[in-house]
Amino acid sequence: MKRTILLLILASLSFACHEDPDDNTTPLASIAFNFTHHWDDTLINSTNLQTEIVTNENGEVISMSRIRYLVSRFQLINTSGDVYTFDGYxxxxxxxxxxxxxxxxxxxxxxxxxxxxxxxxFNEADNMDGAYQDLNTxxxxxxxxLGGGYHFLQFDGMYNVDTTASSPFNYHNGTARVSDGVFEQNFAVINLDTPILISSDASIEVKMNIAEFFKNPNTWDLNVLDTPLMPNYDAQKMMQENVMSVFTIGEISF
Structure with a gap:
C-alpha cells in the first residue's frame, strides 16, 4: 500500500514538472521606433526639406534648411502601470x-x-558635457x-521668403540661461496617451509636426524671435512649452 501511494506521488510530480511553460507566460515582443516628419499634412523628408515653402501660424512664409533633434529615455507603460525603459538615445x-x-x-x-x-x-543626469562621442562628432x-551639455534641437531656415526682405532664423533649443552662471534645465517629458496595442514584434511610428514648434501654446513671431535665441531665457522656455504638442503616435507595423 505504501509503495502504491509513493508511485502516485511520483507520477503527480512528474506531470507537474512537464507542464508547458508557455501556459502561464505572456509572449514577448521586440520594439522599434520610426520617426516621421510633417508640416501639418505635408510629409517632410530628405527630398523636400530644403525646397518646401510653408507658412507658420503667425503668417510668416518660411523655408527650412536644417532640422536636427535629440530624444532619449524611451519608456512604454502598460495598463497596469508597469514601466519598460529602453536604453539609448x-x-x-x-x-x-x-x-x-x-x-x-x-x-x-x-x-x-x-x-x-x-x-x-536629455534630462539633467544625462546632459553631461562631452559625454557622447557620436554627438561630439x-x-x-x-x-x-549657456549651461553646457547638448542641444535638443537645431532648426534653421529663412522667413519672409515671399518678400524681398527675407531673413534667417535659428530656432535652437537646449538648457535655459537664467543669468550669468545660473541655468535651468529645459528638457520636456513627452507623454503620448494614444493606446499602442503590441501583439507581436512591432515598429511604432512617432510623428513630428514641425509646425507645432511655432504654434501651440505660443504663437511664434519670427520678426521678433529669430536669432540669436540660445541665450534668450524666455525664448527657451517658450520652446519647452511648444514642444509638448509636436509629437503624436502614428501607425503600428507588425
Missing amino acids: KFTDVSDETTYNFTPEINNIPTGTYTLRFIWG ENWSWPAN
Whole structure:
C-alpha cells in the first residue's frame, strides 16, 4: 500500500514538472521606433526639406534648411502601470533618412497595450558635457556659458521668403540661461496617451509636426524671435512649452 501511494506521488510530480511553460507566460515582443516628419499634412523628408515653402501660424512664409533633434529615455507603460525603459538615445537629422529609425539593443517586452513616454533632449543626469562621442562628432554641444551639455534641437531656415526682405532664423533649443552662471534645465517629458496595442514584434511610428514648434501654446513671431535665441531665457522656455504638442503616435507595423 505504501509503495502504491509513493508511485502516485511520483507520477503527480512528474506531470507537474512537464507542464508547458508557455501556459502561464505572456509572449514577448521586440520594439522599434520610426520617426516621421510633417508640416501639418505635408510629409517632410530628405527630398523636400530644403525646397518646401510653408507658412507658420503667425503668417510668416518660411523655408527650412536644417532640422536636427535629440530624444532619449524611451519608456512604454502598460495598463497596469508597469514601466519598460529602453536604453539609448536617438539623434535625428531630417536630411538623413538613415537616422529616422531607433531600435534599442535590449527591448523585449510582454505583449499588451501601452502608452509611450520619452524625454525631449536629455534630462539633467544625462546632459553631461562631452559625454557622447557620436554627438561630439556632430558638433551637437551646447555652449558652456549657456549651461553646457547638448542641444535638443537645431532648426534653421529663412522667413519672409515671399518678400524681398527675407531673413534667417535659428530656432535652437537646449538648457535655459537664467543669468550669468545660473541655468535651468529645459528638457520636456513627452507623454503620448494614444493606446499602442503590441501583439507581436512591432515598429511604432512617432510623428513630428514641425509646425507645432511655432504654434501651440505660443504663437511664434519670427520678426521678433529669430536669432540669436540660445541665450534668450524666455525664448527657451517658450520652446519647452511648444514642444509638448509636436509629437503624436502614428501607425503600428507588425
